[in-house]
Amino acid sequence: MDTNKKIIEEKDTQDVLLKYLSQERKPEINEAPTTSININPNVKVSEADFVAIDAQMMPMRDFYPIGTMIMVRPLKTTEIQAYSLVTENIADVYDKLNNAFQSSVRVKYPNGEIKSYLDVKDGDRFYLAYKIRELTYSAAKVLTVKESCECGTETTIEYFTHNFNLLSIPEPLKEYYDSYKRCFVLPVGNTVYEIAPPSIGIQRDITNYIAALAKKNKDKKTTIDLSFVKTVPFLIKGNSISEKGIEAKIQEFKSMDRDDFNDLDNFITAIILGVDTIKGVCPSCDSEVHTSNLFPYGFKSLLTKPNPFTSNN
Numbered sequence: 135m136d137t138n139k140k141i142i143e144e145k146d147t148q149d150v151l152l153k154y155l156s157q158e159r160k161p162e163i164n165e166a167p168t169t170s171i172n173i174n175p176n177v178k179v180s181e182a183d184f185v186a187i188d189a190q191m192m193p194m195r196d197f198y199p200i201g202t203m204i205m206v207r208p209l210k211t212t213e214i215q216a217y218s219l220v221t222e223n224i225a226d227v228y229d230k231l232n233n234a235f236q237s238s239v240r241v242k243y244p245n246g247e248i249k250s251y252l253d254v255k256d257g258d259r260f261y262l263a264y265k266i267r268e269l270t271y272s273a274a275k276v277l278t279v280k281e282s283c284e285c286g287t288e289t290t291i292e293y294f295t296h297n298f299n300l301l302s303i304p305e306p307l308k309e310y311y312d313s314y315k316r317c318f319v320l321p322v323g324n325t326v327y328e329i330a331p332p333s334i335g336i337q338r339d340i341t342n343y344i345a346a347l348a349k350k351n352k353d354k355k356t357t358i359d360l361s362f363v364k365t366v367p368f369l370i371k372g373n374s375i376s377e378k379g380i381e382a383k384i385q386e387f388k389s390m391d392r393d394d395f396n397d398l399d400n401f402i403t404a405i406i407l408g409v410d411t412i413k414g415v416c417p418s419c420d421s422e423v424h425t426s427n428l429f430p431y432g433f434k435s436l437l438t439k440p441n442p443f444t445s446n447n
């Protein structure tokens with residue numbers, strides 16, 4: 135899946151998603167109809183099925199309150215089947231992952247409050263999918279790739295989350311990070327902005343907003359200004375926002391001083407976090423061998439079993 139090789143960290147996938155949604159396009163033949171398989175959110179799941187993962191282990195660890203737990207359970211057969219219909223279309227991937235997360239993920243805050251997957255940071259989406267994969271399948275079903283070590287030995291890299299190297303807050307941004315507020319605090323002009331990677335809920339609402347706008351604009355042949363759409367999610371807290379709320383935010387930023395907006399935009403553009411590489415250890419010389427390909431077999435393989443009938447896995 136060469137087209138996915140470069141899609142490594144969250145911001146990139148969001149860019150691809152935004153571009154995909156905003157461009158006028160003909161339906162592709164291999165684009166499956168969006169079949170919505172509804173998973174009943176009210177289905178009773180026992181606490182015992184869930185495993186608690188400390189949010190401090192996740193790529194967006196710096197932006198959850200200390201003590202937050204991400205509760206995850208293995209997928210049921212029907213949920214795997216629902217996900218297996220996924221196409222390599224990024225909007226569909228987000229949609230199908232959200233469906234899988236709806237039943238298998240909860241967020242437990244240190245005060246005991248339990249929220250849905252919508253509170254998970256969007257940048258943790260793929261890491262979380264790998265966690266669910268680990269819980270759902272036996273270790274023998276882990277995805278692997280082979281990479282050559284510098285010594286020449288072929289090394290197997292296993293896609294267990296404990297082999298994932300995570301990026302840290304980039305050095306120039308560190309002085310703006312507030313470990314108590316769990317966000318960046320950036321003064322621009324006369325305003326102090328609190329900036330953090332958006333939740334899945336915010337990301338979903340904004341994606342839906344753009345998709346609706348793209349549909350509306352199709353006839354008018356107008357394009358959508360995406361600069362604000364990339365910046366605004368980092369300034370919205372919580373797990374949902376209405377259409378009116380989004381428009382008010384966009385309006386707010388459109389009326390900002392141009393230099394101030396550029397400063398804010400530059401800062402947000404520099405927030406690059408997520409999974410850096412996946413590591414393996416060379417069996418001959420013990421050196422670490424890395425790959426940065428987060429989706430070696432495409433998006434479908436994230437939550438499905440490797441196909442024994444295809445040659446590369």
Ligand SMILES: [Zn+2]
Pocket residue numbers: 283284285286287416417418419420421
């Ligand atoms: Zn080696």
